[in-house]
Amino acid sequence: MSKTASVRIIATAIAVAGMVAAQAVLAGPAGAVTASKVELNNGQLRVEGQGGIGGTFVLVQSTTSGAGARVGTDGRFKVEATGFTAPDCRLTISNSGTPTASVTIPNCRPSATPVPADPAPPTGTCLIDPLPPVALTRGAAGVVNFTTTGCDTTTGSGLTPTPVRWSVVAGTIPTGMTGPFFQGTEAGHIIGTPSFAGTYRFTLQVTDQVGATDQENVTVTVS
Template identity: 65%
Template sequence: MTRNRLLAFTAAACLATQILLTGTADAVTSSKADLRDGQLRLEGTSAPGVFVIAESTTSAAGARADTSGRYKIQAGGFTAPDCKVTIRDGRTPTATVALTGCTPSVVPVPPVPAPPTGSCVITSVFPLSVPAGTATAVNFTTSGCDTTTGSGATPTPVRWSVVAGVIPTGMTGPNFQGTTGGNIIGTPSIPGTYTFTLQVSDQIGATDQENVTLTVA
């Protein structure tokens, strides 16, 4: 190996070593991480002159490191639900640090509704066979349903719905009848067998379902 080549090889090796050492020295670090009353204060070291960003799950702030690689981030209105921030400068691996002075946000747990008291049940559906082309009604009755909304209040009818299947063509509903009953009414126009699931619910949330098979002949 000639002297010039040896010098060039030595210089390249030194440069590579310097780059590796610099990369290690420039890894982003944090010496202070604090969040109080929405005010973030973050200090540490990184590569000289790079822009350092601190991110939580809800906020972000940043500042440029000085010529010695020191950075200082200060930001108001900063939030960090888990009291942690991730620091990155785009050059080195990120660092995640815990914030002192921070109280984790507590996500409120919705209260579990109390199970309904009482029992609201469908007791009858009649008739189950109706003539085609004739105005008719299919009636529903219930038992045990709560129709009150408070002491002295006017009774409120139970609520009816069809949650599956279809009622005969030409009929409408379900409708409420009185406070505890219901029906479907109309003139069924197409003969056949119709199946549907009828549901009733009362004022305290008690429900019941009935599978109905209705023949139009």
């Protein structure tokens, strides 16, 4: 074999190896997402990492905020946002809707309001039905449902009832989940895939059409 032919063969082998390496980055499983840089300062979020197929969407979520960006052709992504909050200093980073990375934000102080021993009493007839402790599995999609009785959904609403309004006024819901969202007119839920094991306690509040409120402490254990 001539020297020239040997050089061509070597060059071809190097080119093919380079193509394989590039394809490994671009066509890797959508779940292979990692974060190399995570910052949250005064509401300014910056998350850099790699994983997922070029052009797919990466979503960064806390229990209160969300932001996203497209994966580049090199398999890398950079998510930036303003006004971002993370009361428990934790984030989940997902590609195609599946949580694939769970990170704790460096140099972050938890800011959630402490859960009171006794939630505020109702101000009217709208009541949250007592909710027993809920058990969820880390990494598995889950939902926690809330129901009410005696809530006014019709005053000032005409022919179409207006759903009660839900909020979390203390503590944090499990990282990886979002909400609370209304469900029908008198119920609600939080939904998502919890990504950190632990016991989460939060105070849930409901408000109906005439302004009546009620609160209930909720405990969710993720294992």
